[in-house]
Amino acid sequence: MHFSVYLPIAKNAVNLFALVGLGGLVGFLSGLFGVGGGFLLTPILIMIGIPPTVAAASDSAQIVAASTSGTYAHARAGNVDFKMGILLLLGGVGGGTLGVWVIKLLRQLGEANFLITVTYVVMLGGIGTYMFFESLGGLKGKRPPARDEPSVKRPSIYARIVSGLPFKTKFPRSKVTLSLLMPLILGTLVGVLAAIMGVGGGFIMVPVMVYLLRMPMHVVVGTSLFQILFTCINVTLLQSYVNHTVDIVLALLLLVGSVIGVQLGAKAGKRLKADQLKILMAIIVLIVAGKMLLGLLLQPDILVSYKGGH
Amino acid sequence: MKTLVLRHAAALALLVGTSTPASAGSPRAAIQVEPGQVDVNLFFNGATVKVSGTVPGGRQVVVVCRGKGQKLELKKKGKVWGVLWMNTSELSYDDLPALYLASSSAPLTKLASPETLRRLGVGYNALAARATPGAPRDNFSELTKLKHEEGMFAQREGVVKLRPGPGGALQVEAECRIPARAPIGTYRAEIFGFKDGEGELLASGSFGLKKVGLARFITSLAETRGLLYGIFAVGVAIVMGLLTGLVFGLKGKAH
Numbered sequence: 001m002h003f004s005v006y007l008p009i010a011k012n013a014v015n016l017f018a019l020v021g022l023g024g025l026v027g028f029l030s031g032l033f034g035v036g037g038g039f040l041l042t043p044i045l046i047m048i049g050i051p052p053t054v055a056a057a058s059d060s061a062q063i064v065a066a067s068t069s070g071t072y073a074h075a076r077a078g079n080v081d082f083k084m085g086i087l088l089l090l091g092g093v094g095g096g097t098l099g100v101w102v103i104k105l106l107r108q109l110g111e112a113n114f115l116i117t118v119t120y121v122v123m124l125g126g127i128g129t130y131m132f133f134e135s136l137g138g139l140k141g142k143r144p145p146a147r148d149e150p151s152v153k154r155p156s157i158y159a160r161i162v163s164g165l166p167f168k169t170k171f172p173r174s175k176v177t178l179s180l181l182m183p184l185i186l187g188t189l190v191g192v193l194a195a196i197m198g199v200g201g202g203f204i205m206v207p208v209m210v211y212l213l214r215m216p217m218h219v220v221v222g223t224s225l226f227q228i229l230f231t232c233i234n235v236t237l238l239q240s241y242v243n244h245t246v247d248i249v250l251a252l253l254l255l256v257g258s259v260i261g262v263q264l265g266a267k268a269g270k271r272l273k274a275d276q277l278k279i280l281m282a283i284i285v286l287i288v289a290g291k292m293l294l295g296l297l298l299q300p301d302i303l304v305s306y307k308g309g310h
Numbered sequence: 311m312k313t314l315v316l317r318h319a320a321a322l323a324l325l326v327g328t329s330t331p332a333s334a335g336s337p338r339a340a341i342q343v344e345p346g347q348v349d350v351n352l353f354f355n356g357a358t359v360k361v362s363g364t365v366p367g368g369r370q371v372v373v374v375c376r377g378k379g380q381k382l383e384l385k386k387k388g389k390v391w392g393v394l395w396m397n398t399s400e401l402s403y404d405d406l407p408a409l410y411l412a413s414s415s416a417p418l419t420k421l422a423s424p425e426t427l428r429r430l431g432v433g434y435n436a437l438a439a440r441a442t443p444g445a446p447r448d449n450f451s452e453l454t455k456l457k458h459e460e461g462m463f464a465q466r467e468g469v470v471k472l473r474p475g476p477g478g479a480l481q482v483e484a485e486c487r488i489p490a491r492a493p494i495g496t497y498r499a500e501i502f503g504f505k506d507g508e509g510e511l512l513a514s515g516s517f518g519l520k521k522v523g524l525a526r527f528i529t530s531l532a533e534t535r536g537l538l539y540g541i542f543a544v545g546v547a548i549v550m551g552l553l554t555g556l557v558f559g560l561k562g563k564a565h
Contacts, residue, residue, distance in 0.1 A: 006354040006490060008525040009532055013355040013490030049460070049491060061543045068551025069558075076559055114390055233544050240540025244532045248543050249352065255547055259554035296394045300387055302459070304452045307383040307400060 009247035010054045016253060018048070023257025027066045030258070031073065031265020033281045034224030035202030036063040036232065039288055041254070051306075054247050057239035060232045061251035066258040067229035073266040074222030081173035081219050085226040087183035088190075088205070092231060095191020103196055120197050121292050127207045128285035135278035174215040174223075186212055202228055203285060210278065217274035221266075338479050340364045341513035343499045348488065351523040356461075356490040360483070361499045365512050367478040369503040370416045371470050372432050375486035375517075377409040377497050379440075386449065401449055403441035408493055410437060410463050411486045415470040421504040430509050432502055434465055461489035494519050 003016045022044060026037035038059050045055035074080050106115060165179030186208050194201030202224055209220040240246045269277060341363040348357045361373050381404055388398035414421065418433045428436040438450040457463035464487070471483040482501055500514040521529055532539045 004353070004355040004490075006350060006352050006525060008352070008521065008528045011491060011493065061547050064544055065547035065551040068548050069554045070551075072552060072555030073558065076555075114394070114396055117396060118394075233548075236544050236547070237537070237540040240532070240543060241536040244536050244539075246532065246540060246543050248528060248532075248539070248546075251543060251547065255550055259551050263554060263558040296396065298395070300395055302452055302455045303387045304384045304401065304449065304456055305387075305397070306456075307385050 005249060005253065007050070007054075007247045007250045009245065010050045010058070010250055012049045014048055014050070014250075019250070019253040020257040023062060023066075023254035024261035025257075026062075026254075027069075027258030027261025027263075028265040028268070029261075029284070030063070030066045030225065030228075031070045031262035031267075032221070032269045032277070033202075033265075033284070034070075034206055034221035034228075035281075036060075036067065036228045037202075037258075038063065039203060045250075050247075050250065051245075053243060053245045054250070057236070057243065057245035058247045058250040059254070060235040060239065061246050061248070062254040062258055063228060063232040064236055065251075065255035066262045067225045067232065069259040070225040070262040070266055071222065071229055073263055074218075074225060077218075077222070077266075077270065078173070079218045079222035080226050081171055081215065081223045082226065084171050084174055084183055084209075084213070084215070085223045087180065088187035088209075088223075089227050089230055091184040091187020091189075092191035092194070092201070092227065093234075095188035095193075096195045096231075097191075098188065099192040099195025102192060106196075116196055117292070117296065121289055121296070123193075124203065124285055124289035124292070127204070128282050128289055131207060131210075131278055131282035132286065135275040135282060138275035139273075139279065171215075174213070174219050176214050178213065182213060201231075203288075206281065217277050218269070221269060221277075338364060338366055338477070339501065339503070339512035341499065341501055341515045343515040343517045346517050348517065348519045349522045350494065350519055351521070351525045354490060354525070356492075357488045357519075359486045359488055359497075359499070359517055361486060361501070361515075362484070363482045363501050363513055364475055364479050365482055365501060365503050367474070367480050369480065369505045370414070370421050371472060371480070371482050371484075372412060372414040372418070372421070372502040372504070372509075373470055373482065373484035373486075374413075374432065374500045374502065375409065375411040375488070375497055376500070377407040377493065377495065379405040379407050382406045382408075382441075382453075384449075384453065386452070403453075406437065406441040408462060409488070409497060410434075410457075411488075412465045413469045413484045413486075414467050415472050417467045418465075422507050422509045426507070426509050430502055430511065432509070434463070460491055461487065462492065488519070492519060494521055 004013045005016050005019075006013045022041065026041045029035060029040065030037050038056065041059050041062070042052070042055050045059065046052050050058075071080060162178070162182065165181050167180040168177060169180055170177050190201050190205050190208055193204055205227070206220055206224055209215045209224065210217060215223070236246060272280075341361065344360045344362075348359070359375060361375065365371060381402060384401045384403075385397040386399045386401055387395050390396050390398060412433060418427060421427070424435060427433050428439050430436065431440060434450075434454055441450070454463055469484070473481045473483070475481040486499065496516055496518045498514055498516050501512045502509055503512045
């Protein structure tokens with residue numbers, strides 16, 4: 001009982017070690033996969049009694065620390081493609097703004113929540129399943145024309161569009177030559193989705209970079225963290241300024257754990273092959289999708305919740 | 311120490327001041343609430359407020375600690391397409407206390423009729439009736455589940471201690487366990503007496519939760535200097551991230 005801390009903005013007391021440990025775990029996942037980890041942390045924080053808006057806002061401050069630490073670790077290993085990252089970021093900022101408008105429109109049509117949740121679960125399930133089997137094939141060494149899987153469904157169209165785009169440029173770190181428009185457009189799409197789903201978007205961005213931009217998995221993790229850093233700086237500032245929902249005590253406790261976790265995750269990632277990394281990520285994506293699906297299918301213990309969250 | 315004693319004395323004086331004199335039939339009722347002010351700082355983890363008092367003999371007693379009534383808005387889950395549980399509707403209660411902790415010396419149903427309890431505002435049924443006159447009760451039981459889990463609502467029977475005092479009066483002793491999530495503000499403590507199916511409010515006092523020290527400083531900074539606060543939060547996060555990166559980087563080089 002002596003180890004509890006009162007969070008002045010969240011207006012509740014929580015166990016000090018639980019928060020540091022939780023930060024460490026989420027940081028480890030960030031360092032390993034290049035995701036922010038909000039998908040995991042925000043619901044757990046809500047479960048231990050933090051108001052949803054405060055949980056999401058304070059989590060973004062924690063991600064700033066974790067992704068700084070992670071970007072640093074990956075950049076030292078030469079695994080951050082800054083050029084690609086900046087282009088994706090520019091697209092993401094535009095897409096995020098667009099996404100907010102799309103949500104407004106959907107809300108007016110009604111049943112928006114339903115549409116969003118179902119799309120999210122279906123997308124996560126699809127991406128997870130695809131990644132799982134693709135990397136499983138890679139691990140077994142039975143990958144016929146490597147890295148061409150995404151075009152399996154519509155090979156000619158995707159390839160033709162990609163090769164037909166102007167402003168071709170080299171991305172030496174990612175070892176690809178692509179049109180400048182590709183990361184801009186994909187960044188925008190992910191930004192729209194992220195804004196609609198209400199999550200940071202690492203889960204969508206990582207597969208997009210692997211399969212649509214054809215970047216090597218290790219560069220994907222570093223570049224994703226670099227991008228998340230800026231997205232979360234923006235969110236933290238906005239939430240502090242507009243909603244006053246960042247709890248700095250909560251963020252500090254979380255980030256003490258996460259800055260260390262992210263370094264350990266980056267180290268662990270170096271020891272894994274790209275396909276091993278992908279299959280682990282696929283499993284986590286599937287677990288998240290499965291958990292959301294169960295949440296939709298099982299009758300909740302309590303049918304009411306406070307308004308003002310997600 | 312001096313300030314502490316003074317503040318304590320002030321709180322007591324306040325309590326005596328706000329104690330409502332008992333109604334005509336019970337001249338000797340009194341209430342004491344300890345502490346009168348609960349300080350909320352970074353190590354606050356809820357508090358126990360002691361409510362004690364004296365009431366005329368031959369009664370059963372209910373002690374209630376409650377927050378101010380306010381509007382509460384909720385989302386309710388329902389089934390979509392017969393299979394998926396999602397937030398489908400919204401509810402609102404016009405007048406519901408954020409905190410409601412009732413302790414009694416005997417089961418409420420044995421003390422008085424539902425009508426009497428409702429009139430006095432004692433027990434969940436009374437709360438439900440006041441919050442939304444005429445609304446269906448099933449939602450309210452879901453709300454009490456939510457509030458129970460948070461420790462913000464409690465209804466405990468047989469836990470108020472009654473001991474014979476001087477002159478045939480009864481000494482009342484009860485505790486209100488205030489959870490850490492209780493909002494900052496003023497709360498009321500009330501002692502109700504019941505005899506032969508009739509009930510009345512015998513005495514009431516108040517206590518407050520107040521943010522102090524660092525918790526107060528952080529809150530006011532966040533609310534009045536949002537941008538500065540945000541820049542500070544981002545700055546601390548980046549510095550912490552870079553420092554850890556540096557430390558691990560050095561360690562990596564050493565090997």
